Amino acid sequence: MGDIDVVVVGAGNAALCSALAARDNNASVKVLEFAPKAERGGNSAFTGGAMRVAFSGTTDLLELMPDLTAAEQLETDFGAYSEEAFFADMARVTESRANPDLVEVLVTNSFPTLRWMRENGVRFQPSYGRQAFKVDGKFQFWGGLAVEVNGGGPGLIEQLIKVALERDVDIQYETRAIELLFDGHAVHGVRVRCRGETCDVPARAVVLASGGFEANREWRTRYLGPGWDLAKVRGTRFNLGDGIRMALDIGASSAGHWSGCHAVAWDMNSPEFGNLAVGDGFQKHSYPLGIMVNANGQRFVDEGADFRNYTYAKYGRRILEQPGHFAWQIFDSKVSELLRSEYRIREVTAVRADSLEELANRLDGVDKAELLKTVGHFNQSVREEVPFNPNVKDGRSTTDLEPPKSNWANTISEPPFEAYMVTCGITFTFGGLRVDPTANVVDVYGQPIPGLYAAGELVGELFYFNYPGGTGLTSGAVFGRLAGAGAAKFALAEPHQS
Numbered sequence: 001m002g003d004i005d006v007v008v009v010g011a012g013n014a015a016l017c018s019a020l021a022a023r024d025n026n027a028s029v030k031v032l033e034f035a036p037k038a039e040r041g042g043n044s045a046f047t048g049g050a051m052r053v054a055f056s057g058t059t060d061l062l063e064l065m066p067d068l069t070a071a072e073q074l075e076t077d078f079g080a081y082s083e084e085a086f087f088a089d090m091a092r093v094t095e096s097r098a099n100p101d102l103v104e105v106l107v108t109n110s111f112p113t114l115r116w117m118r119e120n121g122v123r124f125q126p127s128y129g130r131q132a133f134k135v136d137g138k139f140q141f142w143g144g145l146a147v148e149v150n151g152g153g154p155g156l157i158e159q160l161i162k163v164a165l166e167r168d169v170d171i172q173y174e175t176r177a178i179e180l181l182f183d184g185h186a187v188h189g190v191r192v193r194c195r196g197e198t199c200d201v202p203a204r205a206v207v208l209a210s211g212g213f214e215a216n217r218e219w220r221t222r223y224l225g226p227g228w229d230l231a232k233v234r235g236t237r238f239n240l241g242d243g244i245r246m247a248l249d250i251g252a253s254s255a256g257h258w259s260g261c262h263a264v265a266w267d268m269n270s271p272e273f274g275n276l277a278v279g280d281g282f283q284k285h286s287y288p289l290g291i292m293v294n295a296n297g298q299r300f301v302d303e304g305a306d307f308r309n310y311t312y313a314k315y316g317r318r319i320l321e322q323p324g325h326f327a328w329q330i331f332d333s334k335v336s337e338l339l340r341s342e343y344r345i346r347e348v349t350a351v352r353a354d355s356l357e358e359l360a361n362r363l364d365g366v367d368k369a370e371l372l373k374t375v376g377h378f379n380q381s382v383r384e385e386v387p388f389n390p391n392v393k394d395g396r397s398t399t400d401l402e403p404p405k406s407n408w409a410n411t412i413s414e415p416p417f418e419a420y421m422v423t424c425g426i427t428f429t430f431g432g433l434r435v436d437p438t439a440n441v442v443d444v445y446g447q448p449i450p451g452l453y454a455a456g457e458l459v460g461e462l463f464y465f466n467y468p469g470g471t472g473l474t475s476g477a478v479f480g481r482l483a484g485a486g487a488a489k490f491a492l493a494e495p496h497q498s
């Protein structure tokens with residue numbers, strides 16, 4: 001029969017890794033993508049390409065980054081990031097709710113999966129600009145995140161698509177999957193809407209890799225709660241929750257943190273959805289070096305509670321909760337050199353001033369008198385005797401201040417002052433489908449649904465409340481690879497069901 005072996009829904013990182021793994025296992029593969037070609041790559045294309053991976057030292061990293069020069073090795077302390085540390089980070093930031101079986105799969109497969117990506121031509125490089133500061137002539141990596149894809153998200157997608165096409169994967173754009181073809185026992189393909197037509201795409205197995213529901217304003221309000229309709233979407237406009245809905249419709253089990261999501265500080269004047277020309281440039285992730293204030297002129301989070309990549313994904317929600325759904329991030333000239341490159345983009349909503357009074361006058365919507373009081377109290381509470389070091393949790397904290405700033409507390413005292421207006425930008429949603437450790441979707445009775453696999457953002461039970469930076473792409477690649485292999489093996493198994 002002429003059926004395709006494996007149909008993959010979506011063409012982001014998880015989907016393309018599934019497609020390649022299915023080809024590794026000799027299945028014929030068709031990828032169906034909602035977006036037009038010009039907007040391909042889903043959220044994955046918007047990323048900076050940071051990927052969390054367990055490694056035991058530079059020797060491991062050389063397998064992923066064989067181009068590392070001797071000079072780079074000499075001037076860099078990459079440290080190590082053990083599987084135990086990765087596992088512990090997942091447990092800690094998710095308040096021990098992440099499914100340990102899935103986390104085990106994620107962690108133990110992280111290094112082999114990145115090596116497999118490298119074999120497929122994906123090039124990695126050290127994440128110097130974002131995860132290490134140069135102190136005393138040496139870069140020191142922190143936060144378990146040393147590796148990023150060369151060319152970021154666009155580079156990743158370009159390479160994965162190139163290899164997929166070379167390996168005869170058929171990619172069909174402007175094709176929205178709307179329903180699973182299900183006979184009450186197994187999945188046999190998908191129904192799609194393609195340029196005004198509805199048609200069926202029969203297949204022996206299906207991989208759903210079509211993202212979460214972050215771009216669906218109605219679902220955001222329904223599941224995340226009031227106010228989430230007003231959040232900006234950091235990435236693609238096509239992740240509407242279709243894959244999740246299609247699977248629930250045939251009896252799949254929902255799983256994970258449906259009222260939770262990844263959301264960050266995002267430029268106040270950014271567009272409703274992401275702009276591929278700007279990529280992740282609207283994010284504003286240097287708040288650990290300064291303070292954040294709301295419309296009342298008050299601080300509302302511990303900006304230095306932990307390394308940036310362990311707090312940024314939950315602070316978007318805190319900003320959304322503030323009056324007017326905005327905040328200003330404030331820095332003085334002592335740290336301006338350390339601000340990430342996204343603070344220097346043309347599209348930024350920024351104010352500069354030579355005095356605190358002038359700054360307070362210029363911060364739209366902020367209570368000026370309260371702001372000056374806040375900065376005054378903050379400055380008095382900084383433990384100046386503790387040395388500042390952005391590469392470690394330096395313990396340079398505030399005393400007797402609520403909320404405290406636990407690390408990297410510097411007075412806001414040296415002009416010029418800079419401030420950046422941010423709102424909440426949603427990245428992806430945490431609730432989704434229940435899968436087993438082979439990425440097979442599980443039904444409400446706890447049984448794997450024959451022929452249905454899932455990977456990427458629409459997998460539930462990995463992230464709750466928070467998220468360790470760089471895990472989304474790794475999770476998509478790990479579970480995508482497993483889903484593709486599982487779907488191919490199922491499709492090619494005898495006796496074949498049609």
Ligand SMILES: Cc1cc2nc3c(=O)[nH]c(=O)nc-3n(C[C@H](O)[C@H](O)[C@H](O)COP(=O)(O)OP(=O)(O)OC[C@H]3O[C@@H](n4cnc5c(N)ncnc54)[C@H](O)[C@@H]3O)c2cc1C
Pocket residue numbers: 009010011012013014015032033034035040041042043044045046047048049050051052175176177178209210211212234235236238239240241242243274279280427428455456457458469470471472473474476
């Ligand atoms: C600005 C930004 C920066 C980020 N930076 C990082 C980072 O540096 N590191 C990291 O690990 N993570 C990062 N993330 C998170 C990361 O993007 C996601 O975790 C990951 O890309 C999700 O991959 P995915 O394949 O599941 O989804 P996606 O890449 O979003 O792919 C889903 C695809 O499915 C398609 N689709 C949706 N519905 C349908 C349908 N009905 N039919 C057919 N196709 C459909 C979509 O068009 C899309 O192409 C970032 C996200 C954003 C938005």
